[in-house]
């Protein structure tokens with residue numbers, strides 16, 4: 001097994017790096033999430049990326065892609081470099097568009113939906129929100145209640161969704177709904193595309209305690225054309241599993257954990273607190289080395305998932321669940337270690353001009369808990385690994 005990138009992949013990486021330096025404004029560098037005030041600027045950059053053909057390298061030519069099966073790592077390298085270049089917000093937008101929704105549409109949608117949406121995705125001419133969670137359904141997503149009942153050639157949607165990031169700045173919501181009356185758990189679910197400005201939708205944006213923006217979406221008698229059903233009616237659970245797998249190894253990129261850790265190590269090299277050089281403290285050195293091993297393991301897991309995903313017909317479900325779980329498991333010890341080593345400096349936020357590393361660690365500490373749940377919680381991911389990875393019998397609560 002040769003873990004090195006090919007000369008072509010290396011050349012592509014350098015091209016992307018240069019692009020980031022030349023084209024991404026400083027004001028959106030260091031922004032880890034998507035902020036509504038940056039959307040216009042971010043989309044300008046994403047459109048420039050699209051114009052270079054980087055969004056659609058592996059997409060078929062009939063939908064506006066380049067159809068190049070020989071550039072399998074393009075998406076991985078692009079996202080990797082965006083994280084390295086501290087442009088994680090742009091990376092997130094691209095994963096929504098191309099990695100999660102575009103790829104899942106390509107895999108399961110009707111020809112009509114592919115023709116309508118994929119060219120717009122590859123031109124970065126459209127934005128999506130992911131519309132799954134509800135006030136009483138987060139980790140346990142099979143318990144959603146939002147209903148979409150067929151009435152003639154339209155579905156009528158009723159329900160409330162919670163934490164729907166970018167619902168206020170998107171054109172469509174990629175939505176999980178219940179299309180079979182009285183159905184329970186995994187049965188009777190479907191995926192559909194709901195236009196965000198449809199009559200009957202109320203979107204309520206709010207900020208989390210670490211500044212991250214998200215929304216509640218209330219849908220009352222919202223009419224959705226039947227053609228916007230994605231894949232088969234009633235097969236929403238298996239379509240969801242595919243979309244979540246794609247989310248787990250792209251959007252939930254391990255760089256989100258290892259990138260901040262790398263910046264922390266860089267800071268420790270020269271940092272001094274109360275006259276003490278942190279880099280000379282044997283306990284700190286041991287703990288950093290220990291954490292580094294876990295980081296390298298996480299990067300390898302992500303690389304394994306990405307390298308297997310290059311085969312267009314293979315969704316690396318188990319690999320993605322493992323990679324995502326490891327990221328979640330590492331997020332606490334990483335944040336904990338940094339804040340302990342930095343002592344009270346670790347609690348200073350970006351608002352304080354004297355905060356080391358731009359106040360990154362206070363935000364990382366607040367965010368660490370969420371890592372356990374986004375893109376399917378730890379519990380769901382462990383189930384996938386147990387059942388599909390280890391061959392243990394199916395079990396559902």
Ligand SMILES: Cc1cc2nc3c(=O)[nH]c(=O)nc-3n(C[C@H](O)[C@H](O)[C@H](O)COP(=O)(O)OP(=O)(O)OC[C@H]3O[C@@H](n4cnc5c(N)ncnc54)[C@H](O)[C@@H]3O)c2cc1C
Pocket residue numbers: 129130131132133135136137138139140162163164165166208212213214370372373374375376377378379
């Ligand atoms: C900032 C932010 C952005 C988000 N963006 C989106 C988005 O764009 N689209 C979207 O659809 N959703 C989004 N979410 C929702 C996210 O996916 C949910 O928060 C997540 O699924 C957890 O659900 P919950 O918050 O209801 O917590 P719960 O599911 O209620 O979990 C609460 C706690 O209980 C634990 N727990 C739950 N079940 C079990 C179990 N069986 N075994 C052991 N422990 C368990 C969890 O680990 C957790 O600690 C976002 C959330 C946040 C915070």
